[in-house]
Amino acid sequence: xxxxxxxxxxxxxxxxxxxxxxxxxxxxxxxxxxxxxxxxxxxxxxxxxxxxxxxxxxxxxxxxxxxxxxxxxxxxxxxxxxxxxxxxxxxxxxxxxxxxxxxxxxxxxxxxxxxxxxxxxxxxxxxxxxxxxxxxxxxxxxxxxxxxxxxxxxxxxxxxxxxxxxxxxxxxxxxxxxxxxxxxxxxxxxxxxxxxxxxxxxxxxxxxxxxxxxxxxxxxxxxxxxxxxxxxxxxxxxxxxxxxxxxxxxxxxxxxxxxxxxxxxxxxxxxxxxxxxxxxxxxxxxxxxxxxxxxxxxxxxxxxxxxxxxxxxxxxxxxxxxxxxx
Amino acid sequence: xxxxxxxxxxxxxxxxxxxxxxxxxxxxxxxxxxxxxxxxxxxxxxxxxxxxxxxxxxxxxxxxxxxxxxxxxxxxxxxxxxxxxxxxxxxxxxxxxxxxxxxxxxxxxxxxxxxxxxxxxxxxxxxxxxxxxxxxxxxxxxxxxxxxxxxxxxxxxxxxxxxxxxxxxxxxxxxxxxxxxxxxxxxxxxxxxxxxxxxxxxxxxxxxxxxxxxxxxxxxxxxxxxxxxxxxxxxxxxxxxxxxxxxxxxxxxxxxxxxxxxxxxxxxxxxxxxxxxxxxxxxxxxxxxxxxxxxxxxxxxxxxxxxxxxxxxxxxxxxxx
Numbered sequence: 001x002x003x004x005x006x007x008x009x010x011x012x013x014x015x016x017x018x019x020x021x022x023x024x025x026x027x028x029x030x031x032x033x034x035x036x037x038x039x040x041x042x043x044x045x046x047x048x049x050x051x052x053x054x055x056x057x058x059x060x061x062x063x064x065x066x067x068x069x070x071x072x073x074x075x076x077x078x079x080x081x082x083x084x085x086x087x088x089x090x091x092x093x094x095x096x097x098x099x100x101x102x103x104x105x106x107x108x109x110x111x112x113x114x115x116x117x118x119x120x121x122x123x124x125x126x127x128x129x130x131x132x133x134x135x136x137x138x139x140x141x142x143x144x145x146x147x148x149x150x151x152x153x154x155x156x157x158x159x160x161x162x163x164x165x166x167x168x169x170x171x172x173x174x175x176x177x178x179x180x181x182x183x184x185x186x187x188x189x190x191x192x193x194x195x196x197x198x199x200x201x202x203x204x205x206x207x208x209x210x211x212x213x214x215x216x217x218x219x220x221x222x223x224x225x226x227x228x229x230x231x232x233x234x235x236x237x238x239x240x241x242x243x244x245x246x247x248x249x250x251x252x253x254x255x256x257x258x259x260x261x262x263x264x265x266x267x268x269x270x271x272x273x274x275x276x277x278x279x280x281x282x283x284x285x286x287x288x289x290x291x292x293x294x295x296x297x298x299x300x301x302x303x304x305x306x307x308x309x310x311x312x313x314x315x316x317x318x319x320x321x322x323x324x325x326x
Numbered sequence: 327x328x329x330x331x332x333x334x335x336x337x338x339x340x341x342x343x344x345x346x347x348x349x350x351x352x353x354x355x356x357x358x359x360x361x362x363x364x365x366x367x368x369x370x371x372x373x374x375x376x377x378x379x380x381x382x383x384x385x386x387x388x389x390x391x392x393x394x395x396x397x398x399x400x401x402x403x404x405x406x407x408x409x410x411x412x413x414x415x416x417x418x419x420x421x422x423x424x425x426x427x428x429x430x431x432x433x434x435x436x437x438x439x440x441x442x443x444x445x446x447x448x449x450x451x452x453x454x455x456x457x458x459x460x461x462x463x464x465x466x467x468x469x470x471x472x473x474x475x476x477x478x479x480x481x482x483x484x485x486x487x488x489x490x491x492x493x494x495x496x497x498x499x500x501x502x503x504x505x506x507x508x509x510x511x512x513x514x515x516x517x518x519x520x521x522x523x524x525x526x527x528x529x530x531x532x533x534x535x536x537x538x539x540x541x542x543x544x545x546x547x548x549x550x551x552x553x554x555x556x557x558x559x560x561x562x563x564x565x566x567x568x569x570x571x572x573x574x575x576x577x578x579x580x581x582x583x584x585x586x587x588x589x590x591x592x593x594x595x596x597x598x599x600x601x602x603x604x605x606x607x608x609x610x611x612x613x614x615x616x617x618x619x620x621x622x623x624x625x626x627x628x629x630x631x632x633x634x635x636x637x638x639x640x641x642x643x644x645x646x647x
Contacts, residue, residue, distance in 0.1 A: 033456045038531035039449040043461065046446030049500045050468055057473025057481050073484075074477075119373065122366040131367075137633060138374050142381075144625045146560030148578045149618055152585030156387075156614050157380060161607075164383055167398030196377065204637060227358040253470060261563050265586055279475070286476040287567055299474030307471055 064297035077293075084297035093281060101277040101302075104190055104263070105255045111191050113251055115199045117244060120206035121232050136207070139200030150197055151265040154189060155180055181270035190266065190275075194259065205247065206240055213239040242323035249317055249325055253310035256302055278302045388412070388615035392608035395615075410609065411616030421617075423573060424580035428559060431576055435495035436554035442500050443550060444543075447508030448535055451516070462509075469502045475567075482568055493568035494576065498561075504553060511546045512539065549635045556625060556632075581621055585614055 059074065064084060066077040088094055119139065126132045142150070157164045158179035166176040179185045213236065221231050260279040267275045276284075278298060286295025318324045387395045391406030399405055415421055449455060450462055472478075478497060487493040516539055524534045540547070562578035569575060575583075 029456065032454075036452070036455045036531070039452055039455045042445040042531075042535065043449040045442040046465070046500055046505070047461075049442060049496075050465060052485075053478065053481065053497050053499075054468040054472060057477035058468075058471070059473070060477035060480060061473045063477065063480075068480075074480075119370070122370055125362070125366055126370070127363070135370050135374060137630070138377055141626065141629055142377060144556060144560075144629055145622050146562070146578050146581075148560075148562050148582045148585065149622055152581065152614065152618055153380060153384065155586055156384070156611065156618070159611070162396040162611055164380075164387075171398060196380075200377070208637070228362045229358065264563075265582065282475055283567075287479060292476055292480065296474060296476040299476055303471055303474060310470060 061296060061300055063293050064300045066293060068293040068296070080293075084294045085301065087294065088298050088301065093276075096273070097276050097278050097281045100274055101256055101279075103274070104187055104259065104277065107187060107191050108194055108259065109251060109255065112194050112199065113248065115195055116202035117206055117240075119199060119203045120210060120240075121236055123203065124207060124210045124236065125228055125232070136200070136204065140204060141200070142197045143201035145197065147262050147265060150193060151262060154193060154266070158189070178270075180266070181268050183271050183273040183275075186266065186271045186274040190259070190263065193262070202247075206243065209240040209243040210236060245317055245322040246325065249310065249313050252313045253306065255309055256306045384615050384618050388612065388619045390612075392612040395611065396608050408612075411612040412620070414609070414613050415616050415620055420575075420580050420584070421577070421620075424575055424577035427574055428577040431491065431494045431565075432555055432558040434491065435499070435558045436551060438495055439499045439501075439504075439554045440547070440550045443504050443508050444540070444547065446500070447505050448512050448539060450505070451509045451512035452531075465502050465505060479567055488568055489571050489574065491574075494564050495558075497564055497568075498557075504550065508546055508550065511543065515546075516542060545635065545638055549638065552632050552635055559625060577621060581617060585617060 063074055063077060065079060065081060067080050068074075068077045072078075123132055123135050126135070145153075156162075158166070160166055160176045160178040160181075163179075165179070170176060177185070179189060217235050217239075218231055221235060226234070256278065260277070263275055263277050264280050264283060267280060279302065282295045282299045282302070285291045285298070314324050383400075386402075386404040387400055388411050389407050389409065390400045390404040391408055394400050394405040450458060450465075452458070455461075482488060482493050482497055485492075487496070520538065521534055524538060529537070560578060562576065562582055565574075565576050565579045566582075569579075
């Protein structure tokens with residue numbers, strides 16, 4: 001104890017430097033950095049991680065403007081400017097993959113975003129605690145099933161020969177449909193399975209927000225004769241609006257990224273006209289055909305588009321005086 | 327229910343009640359409320375059925391006679407119970423090998439991720455660490471912009487990690503979202519006074535972190551372990567792009583190859599005539615049902631135990647946002 005005191009003593013007289021008043025003198029700041037050295041040590045593994053697996057790839061994105069070859073690496077390969085971007089924009093695939101990406105992203109957002117909110121509002125109104133708990137558990141359990149298995153379930157249940165769905169269709173006198181092998185069914189299956197798997201889990205966040213609403217508001221509204229529907233509209237919904245806004249902005253920020261793995265798993269040669277999205281295209285062109293620079297350029301195009309969307313919506317939310325990310 | 331009695335009790339001593347208001351509340355709105363309740367219970371019950379029935383069907387189909395499933399005779403109960411699907415799975419070395427790999431990747435990967443996140447998040451939670459804001463920004467930036475799949479692949483390749491365990495456990499080790507959750511947990515649950523007291527007693531940051539912070543953070547540690555175990559158990563994509571050697575494939579990648587990629591090969595030998603080919607195909611379907619059950623069962627069984635922690639975790643996350 002005496003040692004710590006002794007060490008901190010020399011720091012206490014303020015050094016008489018005439019610098020700006022808000023900033024502490026450099027030796028003192030260095031001292032504070034030195035005293036926190038153990039904290040930096042704790043942070044080192046995480047810093048190494050982002051340096052190697054986040055910032056190094058980010059730095060490597062310059063291959064989108066070069067003709068990458070393994071010998072010259074990220075920085076030595078010859079510079080070709082925007083050639084890869086121009087090739088992508090002019091390719092016949094461009095309209096298809098960008099269109100497909102936007103289709104499932106926007107369809108997903110319109111359908112999959114509001115459903116968890118509605119579910120949470122309904123569950124929150126349930127009288128029986130046991131039914132409430134049961135509903136929560138059941139609805140969110142599919143989130144723990146892997147994407148591979150969910151897509152596997154689709155393949156077996158939608159199988160044209162023996163699947164449950166086609167058996168039901170035939171029972172009703174219809175013709176069997178080859179769901180996984182038809183371009184027009186890809187989007188509906190994609191979105192419905194997304195809701196099936198993730199709506200329950202997303203609901204939990206809204207339920208947590210709803211539990212933070214002051215019950216006195218509901219009591220007061222009841223005295224005034226407000227019905228449940230009115231209370232949901234005027235108390236619950238405004239109460240969770242900040243959470244909704246933040247999650248919406250985050251969803252926008254991830255708009256073009258989500259569901260890539262599932263789209264890849266759901267792809268068959270027959271549904272490619274609708275299932276080939278930007279990221280699966282990057283995967284095919286880059287990793288399967290080894291066109292590294294070309295596919296990195298497409299990936300960069302995707303990332304930038306995403307970032308622009310995020311910044312725009314965050315800006316809109318700020319202008320509308322809503323909760324924002326920063 | 328108990329809350330409902332309160333507003334009724336309050337107007338009782340009033341000398342001049344509001345008859346109109348009281349009547350609307352007791353009549354029209356009560357009717358509206360019970361209509362709402364019925365609608366809510368109906369919608370939620372239908373949602374529950376929509377979630378449960380496909381899973382239930384797969385379970386009963388996995389133990390039913392494949393011909394009955396094929397002909398559409400299985401709807402609510404298994405028919406012609408057989409365990410052949412399960413026997414075939416347990417005899418399949420690819421499954422066991424994949425399972426073994428998954429266990430290794432899950433244990434090692436979760437250990438690395440949880441340690442790195444707890445250490446880093448604690449440091450970032452300390453307001454007295456100079457440069458905290460800038461360091462945090464370095465992490466947050468990666469949430470919104472990253473180098474993409476191709477450069478990540480090239481980096482892993484340049485590091486010589488292709489076809490090794492490290493390619494599966496390291497590239498996704500630290501999720502920034504988890505880091506933020508852990509950081510806000512530390513910020514909200516470890517009081518500054520506690521640290522000051524410990525420092526008075528001569529504890530440095532290491533001793534304080536290991537002796538005081540970690541024992542106080544059991545719920546967070548549990549949450550982080552479970553998040554990563556579930557994620558590793560279910561992940562296939564990193565293995566798909568970084569592993570070529572199929573003896574190193576995790577279970578999910580094996581499943582993908584059997585469930586999705588091949589429609590027939592899992593059925594084993596394809597005989598010469600159409601009759602035996604069709605029979606083999608039906609057995610193949612049966613194996614798929616059983617495989618879905620077997621691979622999802624561990625997490626489904628663990629779910630009730632994990633639920634509490636996950637709900638808590640989303641609370642921490644919700645408080646933050």
